[in-house]
Amino acid sequence: KQEVTQIPAALSVPEGENLVLNCSFTDSAIYNLQWFRQDPGKGLTSLLLIQSSQREQTSGRLNASLDKSSGRSTLYIAASQPGDSATYLCAVRRQGAQKLVFGQGTRLTINP
């Protein structure tokens, strides 16, 4: 059974810092991995999608990497801003399955 874990559960940093959020999964037979952002009481906004054959994806100040063999992904946020404050979720889709399995998220606070 696929388990997804995100560390840390919460992170608070001053504005302008670069930071890394971690996601690990137990079953390396994944189809893809997707990072989402969730604002309090709101829906899930897709940030980056990495297919199993890819090593990384970039969008603006965000960079996500994938090491399938070790069961790890990282989300790198450069030059953090207060507007980046949210919960960040990673989710994996196993090969042969339709569903996403989510981690519990990292609650990020960027202090002005």
Added chain:
Amino acid sequence: EPEVTQTPSHQVTQMGQEVILRCVPISNHLYFYWYRQILGQKVEFLVSFYNNEISEKSEIFDDQFSVERPDGSNFTLKIRSTKLEDSAMYFCASTLDRADNYGYTFGSGTRLTVV
């Protein structure tokens, strides 16, 4: 940018009542999903739907739940007899194709409160 639309945004219902949560997936998407998130917990998969039938479901999706695509645009989740523990945020999502080259698009959710 195309969106997945969910209505209502918040619904309060009495225990034992039936509720229908509604979703309009992105128009050219073929696969549709329901997920839920109990307050403070992980987002959990409920069901996936393709070609007018359920393609995968979780152990949570028991006989009190059903899904339907009543027309060409709507996708609904019905909970037949609500329980207190059904209180959660329910998310609808869609994907373009089975290859999932573009990832999931989620709606903004319906917060269901059972009293």
